[in-house]
Amino acid sequence: MKKISRPTPTAEGLQLDVARDEFVTQWGSIGSAWGINRTMAQIHALLIITSGPLTTDEVMEELKISRGNAHTNLRELVGWGLVRSVIRKGERKEYFEAEKDVWKMFCIIVRERKRREIRPAINVLKDCIDRADGLKSPDAVAFTKQTKALCEFMEMADGVLSKVVRSEQSSIVPWALKFLK
Amino acid sequence: MKKISRPTPTAEGLQLDVARDEFVTQWGSIGSAWGINRTMAQIHALLIITSGPLTTDEVMEELKISRGNAHTNLRELVGWGLVRSVIRKGERKEYFEAEKDVWKMFCIIVRERKRREIRPAINVLKDCIDRADGLKSPDAVAFTKQTKALCEFMEMADGVLSKVVRSEQSSIVPWALKFLK
DNA sequence: TTGTATTTTCAGTATTTAATGAAAACATAA
DNA sequence: TTATGTTTTCATTAAATACTGAAAATACAA
Structure with missing residues (x-):
């Protein structure tokens, strides 16, 4: 498994990370007020603010959740049609990206x-x-x-x-x- | 505590009871899909289809729930403004009725x-x-x-x-x- | 084939949320 | 005041829900 590569954190980068974390976390609690599973809302939030598609492993890593959890909720999001799976030719991993509009x-x-x-x-x-x-x-x-x-x-x-x-x-x-x- | 008086069940009465039960039960599950506590939705449903106001005890009896549960959820409904409490003069009990419109x-x-x-x-x-x-x-x-x-x-x-x-x-x-x- | 990467499932566990019931607080009448 | 009816609180218990992690299934390349 490849480790996710990350640029050296700069002051700006940290500030952005804080904003992104805040967004993901809060979107999670907003979701659960509306009867949506917290993790599902968080994954959705993460994919919305991520430019490229992510793999299951990257989602696991970002949100510190188990494979089963990530898998189930990604499938659920695909089921809703809010997320689609992308397959890059030459790669075996499945990627996921959110509808952003x-x-x-x-x-x-x-x-x-x-x-x-x-x-x-x-x-x-x-x-x-x-x-x-x-x-x-x-x-x-x-x-x-x-x-x-x-x-x-x-x-x-x-x-x-x-x-x-x-x-x-x-x-x-x-x-x-x-x-x- | 006064026992709730009920007319002798007729065929029609039973049929109505079934319809009412179905409504209350199903409204409960619909509510929980929308992030609303099941009991709260059921009490709301019950009050909506009941012509007169009900006491806490009557709600407990109808839904077979505890006093604490009935109390908490009635208060919550009053907090939302979906239910108001009614006090009949000469009586000490508090009654509750739902906004029906x-x-x-x-x-x-x-x-x-x-x-x-x-x-x-x-x-x-x-x-x-x-x-x-x-x-x-x-x-x-x-x-x-x-x-x-x-x-x-x-x-x-x-x-x-x-x-x-x-x-x-x-x-x-x-x-x-x-x-x- | 066989080996390896990846996805899927699911029994077991943890966490969160809701419900109970009895005691305490409160309110009113006598 | 005391007695009695009623509401409120809340520690405990129960139920529902979500999560983990490892094993099984699947897919594909060699």
């Missing part, structure tokens, strides 16, 4: 969350509505009314997000924004 | 997440930018560029959400929607 990142995350979380939630709501729909008691009527309201709201949100994300370009939202208040 | 719920959640998560994230980014800004190396320039892009995006998102939520009325988003694509 912020708007594209946003679109990917929105699409995945729609698919993984919003859609299932809507299905659950529909299921509950079906079970209670037609029941006559006041309780049942109230229940149906409330779940229907929730369901309609989520479908609306789902639709808005679809449209926002459809164009895949960032100018539309700021533009539409002019019309809001 | 879906649009209001949405506004509360957006405002709180902005405050608790988006704003702090923006501050972290600004801090990282400050540390690296002015450094001349190509790595530093790339780092600054990337973090600035992220920061600007999040500020934009913050602004959009502020406007969406400002009016506190649901008609604006569907209206603005017409302009999207």
